[in-house]
């Protein structure tokens with residue numbers, strides 16, 4: 001593991017997997033995250049062996065430290081219909097297998113939603129789904145459950161829920177992806193060093209802090225406890241520079257990689273934000289001790 005926090009970004013791989021590396025180099029990202037397929041579609045992107053080989057060799061020549069894959073958004077480990085649940089499970093299995101091929105560190109997953117039923121009603125289903133996934137993929141790759149902001153019955157806005165799931169799935173490959181914006185929106189005031197320490201202490205008691213595999217570094221457009229998932233550029237939101245500085249100075253977080261999923265400062269010609277850019281990377285790197 002790198003001694004200094006690796007600062008990375010979610011990058012586009014459209015037009016070819018290797019473009020992810022090119023895009024990362026253009027913005028100075030030292031780690032990357034890519035989608036396993038169009039995030040709002042069930043269909044995974046098919047990559048030829050040639051494309052994969054190209055990606056792996058280009059990555060070896062680059063400074064990229066960690067590669068993460070973000071699973072599609074449609075997957076729900078607590079889906080009501082068996083058809084939806086099966087599709088969800090298969091999407092994660094596919095992402096993990098793809099991850100092994102491209103030598104990724106792991107897959108980040110939004111656990112899903114209980115759709116208002118409450119976590120207690122779906123916890124068994126979620127645990128069984130995750131067990132099924134991991135037992136059908138006997139490979140050495142991580143699966144990181146991302147904490148949620150708390151919109152629409154999402155599972156895991158309370159870290160206790162993720163701890164509960166991870167303890168019971170009981171597999172060394174499963175852990176957590178902490179999204180700073182989501183944690184802040186869910187009411188964790190991670191601007192404060194003490195809150196960060198308390199969170200780590202709580203993890204130590206249940207699943208250990210080693211279960212934090214990766215961080216999504218996003219400032220928050222909305223205030224503490226808003227339960228709204230609105231990412232903002234680093235230093236421009238309610239978490240602010242001070243919040244990120246505190247997080248980056250924490251000894252445990254120094255070992256992790258931070259992936260930006262921010263809107264970015266520039267607009268493309270359709271007036272859409274282009275996503276993580278050089279400026280956000282620079283800001284985060286400057287905040288490292």
Ligand SMILES: [Zn+2]
Pocket residue numbers: 146179216261
């Ligand atoms: Zn995220």
Ligand SMILES: [Zn+2]
Pocket residue numbers: 179181182229230231
């Ligand atoms: Zn988000």
